[in-house]
């Protein structure tokens with residue numbers, strides 16, 4: 445049985461001047477669907493293309509053009525929903541969200557307000573071994589991305605790049621179940637991890653493929669529990685929404701700043717106004733973008749160009765049947781199958797590729813030792829060169845070969861590290877390298893004894909000292925290791941030194 449049980453973390457508490465406050469956070473994450481074509485056109489979604497080169501007539505809103513739904517994007521949303529253990533709505537529908545912006549030639553965004561494709565689900569957010577927050581997902585809907593306005597290329601003109609116009613986004617809306625800045629970042633990390641496992645979003649935050657609107661409010665201790673019991677939102681504080689965050693670090697800093705700002709207002713006798721704010725990373729503060737009074741009225745209405753979206757249960761079942769093993773299950777299985785710690789299992793399952801690599805190394809070998817070598821030696825070495833596991837010059841087979849040589853007693857752990865470096869930089873078969881370069885461990889006790897005898901004979905003063913202070917035996921062990929180029933079996937050396945010194 446896989447153990448997926450955990451305890452909830454403590455919510456973050458901020459001390460105000462008058463009393464303690466807790467944070468309540470809900471996220472709306474925009475994830476770009478991994479798809480070669482856009483949501484309603486065949487135009488490419490390739491990043492970094494020449495401006496306005498990936499634009500179909502419908503993306504540019506040429507008169508009379510009609511959107512055609514991309515089945516693959518729908519499947520990706522369904523896959524994501526299933527990965528978040530969510531309800532899949534067999535009937536959903538598209539709505540027009542109307543607003544004017546130069547990089548939105550249609551004058552509206554096609555989205556799903558009233559009938560989203562995915563309903564309620566959940567994400568387990570890991571906060572340390574045995575500690576996790578269950579964050580409920582309210583919905584996921586499909587929508588189009590807008591284009592990009594460029595204001596800093598020319599002093600007199602602005603430009604528009606429509607390459608991104610019409611690219612499929614999934615908006616993943618959480619319930620306000622997140623209770624601190626670290627949890628918010630960990631939630632985004634977990635969502636990203638699940639979607640990367642599923643292959644539904646590459647999670648590249650630098651390219652803007654994953655960005656979050658962060659809703660923050662404060663409440664008194666006990667209020668959140670009342671909300672959970674009754675489902676009554678009104679016991680919570682008024683929230684502010686911080687738009688378009690695409691860095692884990694800034695998400696945390698913005699929440700922290702925003703919570704303290706709200707505490708100052710409330711303790712000063714004022715009231716928090718519901719509004720949209722922007723985070724300024726240079727100043728480390730949030731500032732008002734628009735208040736509720738001046739909020740857009742989007743005049744949502746069903747998109748007349750698209751029929752309601754109906755999918756079949758059998759199609760959903762096919763997608764469900766082909767889902768990969770997901771991070772939570774994989775992590776639990778690694779702990780039970782390989783006897784490794786939950787922490788190590790988390791590190792190894794962070795990316796599907798590293799998990800697969802580890803499994804290949806660990807198969808038929810000591811799991812803890814495999815984990816130790818993959819995490820400390822291989823990941824450590826890759827990190828030095830800013831490489832990821834897919835760029836590893838050492839294959840799972842080669843690393844496994846090194847572990848086999850240690851297990852057989854052919855090489856010591858110390859020599860194994862030298863061997864690893866050789867395989868990493870030069871390649872080759874570990875067993876052949878050990879043979880060719882004479883790296884085999886000396887387990888021949890006769891040879892070790894001769895070495896110990898020589899060192900004892902040459903250092904009578906040290907021998908006398910060691911007889912009084914047995915800790916000095918280590919000095920003799922060191923000398924033997926030095927003389928044998930680190931190849932003597934350390935266990936044998938220790939035993940022989942102790943015996944010869946009469947300790």
Ligand code: ADP
Pocket residue numbers: 468469470471472617618619620621659660661677680681682683
């Ligand atoms: P709206 O209908 O105005 O869009 P929603 O209820 O759909 O508002 O919530 C939008 C986002 O705000 C969700 O992610 C939700 O979790 C979050 N949210 C709602 N109430 C609060 C609150 N009191 N504090 C923090 N976040 C909240």
Ligand code: MG
Pocket residue numbers: none
């Ligand atoms: Mg909403």
